[in-house]
Amino acid sequence: MELQTRQLRYFVAVAEELSFTRAAQKLHIAQQALSAQIKQLEQSLGVTLLVRTTRSVTLTAAGAVFLDDTSTLLAALDDAAERARATHRSENERLVLGFLEGAALTLTEPIMSAFRDRHPGVTIEMRQFNYDDPSAGLNDRSVDVAFVRRPLTTDGVDFEHLFTEPLVALVRTDHPLADRASVDVADLIDELMYGAVTTDPAWNAFWEFEAHRGGKPGRIISHSKTLLEEYQKVAAGVGIVATVAAARWVSYPGVKTLPIADADPSEVALAWPRDTDSALVRSFIDAAIRVRDGRPDLVKRLEEPDPDERTMPTLIPY
Known part of the structure; x- marks a missing residue:
C-alpha cells in the first residue's frame, strides 16, 4: 500500500477544520479536488475516515486514530526535512x-x-x-x-x-479611458478584467478591487501568470489589468498605463x-x-x- 504525503496533509486539514470548504480554502485548492483526494486515501486504506453530510463533517473512530498517528508522522517528516535543509545550507x-x-x-x-x-x-x-x-x-x-x-x-x-507602490491600469490605446491622464477605481470596476492565475483569496480580492464592488463579482475574462502575458492580452483583447506603477518601464505597442488615483497601493x-x-x-x-x-x-x-x-x-x- 502506497500513501501519498499530499493526501495525508489534505486529510489532516479536513479533520482539523471539519469542513471541506474551509480546508480547501486553507490549502488553496478546489473543494472538488480535495474531496477526490480524500476518497482515494480512504480507498487505499480500505476504511472510512470521515462521515460527510450536507451539514457537517465528522471523524469516524478509525479516522480519529488515523489523525493522531498521521499528525505525528507529518510533524516528524517536516522536522526531518527542515533538519536536512538546515544541514544542506550550513554545508553549502x-x-x-x-x-x-x-x-x-x-x-x-x-x-x-x-x-x-x-x-x-x-x-x-x-x-x-x-x-x-x-x-x-x-x-x-x-x-x-x-x-x-x-x-x-x-x-x-x-x-x-x-x-x-501606486497602482496603474493597463488599457488598449483605443480604449475609451485611454485619453485620460488618470482614472479612479470606480471607472474600472465594471470593465472586463484579466485576473491572475492564483487561488490566493487575499491576492485576488486586492487586484480585482473586491472591496469596491459592494459584493458584486468582478468581470474576470481570463487569468495570467506574468506581467508580459497581461500586456499581450490587453493589447490583443478588450480587457484591462490593474498592476503596479513599475509597468511604466515596459513599453508595449498598443497599451497605455493610467495611474489609478484612489486605489490602495x-x-x-x-x-x-x-x-x-x-x-x-x-x-x-x-x-x-x-x-x-x-x-x-x-x-x-x-x-x-x-x-x-x-x-x-x-x-x-x-
Missing part, C-alpha cells in the same frame, strides 16, 4: 531568495550588494515565481526568504515592509518563515532594513513615481 553556505517579477525594484540591487559585502562567500540562489504562487516559494518552504507583494495568504510567515515586503533559525536569513533582513532606511531617495522614487519616467533601472542583479 547558500541563501535561496524567492521573488516575483521586479523583486524589490530599485531596492533589489542595493540590498543584494549589502548582503554580499557581509557574506562574500555565500551563494544567493534566486528563484523567480509567477502569479500562481504570490508567496514566492514561502508557502511550500522552497525558499529561505522572499520579496513579495501584500496582501497575500500565508501561515507562519513574518514580514518587513519595504515600500508601497501595493506593499512590497521582505518575508521569511517565522520559525527560521538561519543566521543568513537574519542578516539578509538586517541588510534590507539598512538599505531601506539609508536610501530614502530610492523609496520616494518608488512611492511617488514620475509617470513620464520610461527608462527602466536595473532591477535584478544577475
Whole structure:
C-alpha cells in the first residue's frame, strides 16, 4: 500500500477544520479536488475516515486514530526535512531568495550588494515565481526568504515592509479611458478584467478591487501568470489589468498605463518563515532594513513615481 504525503496533509486539514470548504480554502485548492483526494486515501486504506453530510463533517473512530498517528508522522517528516535543509545550507553556505517579477525594484540591487559585502562567500540562489504562487516559494518552504507583494495568504510567515507602490491600469490605446491622464477605481470596476492565475483569496480580492464592488463579482475574462502575458492580452483583447506603477518601464505597442488615483497601493515586503533559525536569513533582513532606511531617495522614487519616467533601472542583479 502506497500513501501519498499530499493526501495525508489534505486529510489532516479536513479533520482539523471539519469542513471541506474551509480546508480547501486553507490549502488553496478546489473543494472538488480535495474531496477526490480524500476518497482515494480512504480507498487505499480500505476504511472510512470521515462521515460527510450536507451539514457537517465528522471523524469516524478509525479516522480519529488515523489523525493522531498521521499528525505525528507529518510533524516528524517536516522536522526531518527542515533538519536536512538546515544541514544542506550550513554545508553549502547558500541563501535561496524567492521573488516575483521586479523583486524589490530599485531596492533589489542595493540590498543584494549589502548582503554580499557581509557574506562574500555565500551563494544567493534566486528563484523567480509567477502569479500562481504570490508567496514566492514561502508557502511550500522552497525558499529561505522572499520579496513579495501584500496582501497575500500565508501561515507562519513574518514580514518587513519595504515600500508601497501606486497602482496603474493597463488599457488598449483605443480604449475609451485611454485619453485620460488618470482614472479612479470606480471607472474600472465594471470593465472586463484579466485576473491572475492564483487561488490566493487575499491576492485576488486586492487586484480585482473586491472591496469596491459592494459584493458584486468582478468581470474576470481570463487569468495570467506574468506581467508580459497581461500586456499581450490587453493589447490583443478588450480587457484591462490593474498592476503596479513599475509597468511604466515596459513599453508595449498598443497599451497605455493610467495611474489609478484612489486605489490602495501595493506593499512590497521582505518575508521569511517565522520559525527560521538561519543566521543568513537574519542578516539578509538586517541588510534590507539598512538599505531601506539609508536610501530614502530610492523609496520616494518608488512611492511617488514620475509617470513620464520610461527608462527602466536595473532591477535584478544577475
